[in-house]
Amino acid sequence: MIELNPSGRQRDVLALIRERGTATRAEIQAATGLSASRVSRLTGELLSSGVIVIEERLPSGEGRPQEVLALAPRRHFVIGLDVGGLVQQVAITDLRGELLQVRSSRKALDGPRSDILDFLKELVDLVLDDTGVDAAGVLGLGVGLRAIVDPVTGIVSAGPEAPSWSPSWTNFAIRDELSALFPWKAIVVDDTVRASAVAERRMGSALGIDDFVFVLADTGIGAALMINGKPYIGPGHLAGEIGHVTIDPNGPMCGCGKRGCIEAYASSSALLLRSRQETGNTAMELEDLIVAGDSGCEPHRSILEAGGGIMGRGLAILFNLLSPRQIVLGGASSASTVYREAAMQVARQQTVGKVRDSVHIVPASGHPHTGVLGACSMVLDTLF
Ligand SMILES: [Zn+2]
Incomplete structure (x- = not known):
């Protein structure tokens, strides 16, 4: 059993190498403010434990390859x-x-x-x-x-x-x-x-961005509030339930037991339920709805537009409240162009003053994993 239990300073060095991919000892020294001998001792310990390895980085101009430190591939x-x-x-x-x-x-x-x-x-x-x-x-x-x-x-x-x-x-x-x-x-x-x-911050649509909101519009709707590169959960540990913000207390039933939540209009299950009811086609799948609606077929297009519009009201709340750098919108519902465009349009309409100028909504990376x-x-x- 491997125990990886790095000390506080070792963790700082590992986090830095992970964030940058590779780092020289001099770069670690500059970023952490530690002395050269301390960095040398810490990296020596990490090298002997096998967590990091030495690699070579080719210089941008002339000169010899540089010795850099990287996390060990395929070992842990x-x-x-x-x-x-x-x-x-x-x-x-x-x-x-x-x-x-x-x-x-x-x-x-x-x-x-x-x-x-x-x-x-x-x-x-x-x-x-x-x-x-x-x-x-x-x-x-x-x-x-x-x-x-x-x-x-x-x-x-x-x-x-x-x-x-x-x-x-x-x-x-x-x-x-x-x-x-x-x-x-x-x-x-x-x-x-x-x-x-x-994952969106590490490799997707929010690469390197520390302050953003990720909204998943799927069978349920939820948000992750990313602040300083980390999800904010609040003292109750449950922040981000944007899907259960009430739009109309007399609206359709939501899975949470309340009426008229954003989720009850804009989740993929809500869109599908409505289109099955309106068309009478109980075998319809979400993909069918999106293909038909995005090519202009009614009532599919109107259903996606209405659902996207309600999602847009949720996004406007997030922009007005948090003023994030951007919102990344993902999930099965957002695969529809009609839905996404309606969400963006309503989000712009319902944000206030200067906030409106900073409304920036990008689609999630679409990475399947x-x-x-x-x-x-x-x-x-x-x-x-
Ligand atoms: Zn609800």
Whole structure:
């Protein structure tokens, strides 16, 4: 069993190398303010523990290649899970975040807790077997859940995806259960929306941006408020439930038990429900709705436009309240051009004064593994 338990200063050095990809000892010295001898001692310790390696960086002009330090490739690993009520993904990456393998599965996780946990264990064992990675080389597990989850206590209060789902998911202390199941100390449990936001900042549409909001408009709607490069969760640990802001108290029922939430109009489930009701085609899938609506077919186009407009009201609230650098809009609903454009138009209309000039909405990266890679990244964030 590998124990990666870096001291405070070692963590600073590792975090710096991870953030930059590579760094010379002189760059580490300049960024941390530590003495040359201290940097030399710290990097020496990290080299001998095998967490970092020496590589060569070619100079931009003439001269000899430079000796730089980088995280060791394919020596230590982390595993990520993206767990929805019907679809799940599992991935394994090295400390650089390089993906070794990702696998998807479709299973209704509505049975007893023991079945849910057994299934998650099977998924983890599957990627270990497939890649031949020894569990002893794994440093931690990150789990993104499509549910209302408190990342500090590791307790799911409702979900996944709907409170009407199996009662097994209500007040489920899933992190404690996973800690009993796996040998790793670093086990992180969080909302998939926040995990996706972390991935968007590391490699997607918010690359290198510290202050932004990621909104996932999917079967549910949630937001991750990224402040100083980290998800803000608030003292109650549950910040970001933009989907349950009320638009009309007499509006359609929402999965949360209230009426007229943004989610009840603008989630992919709400769009699909409305189009099935209006067309009478109960077999219609979201993809059919988007293809028809985006090519101008009625009533599909109007349904997407109305849903996108309500999403835009939610985005305007976020811009007025937080003045973020940008909002990254992702999720199945936002795959529709009509929906996205309606959201942008309404967000601009409903922002105030100067805020309107800074309304900047970009589509999510569209990477098929954002949630699961974000879950891996969250574990690395806790390690260093
Ligand atoms: Zn609601």
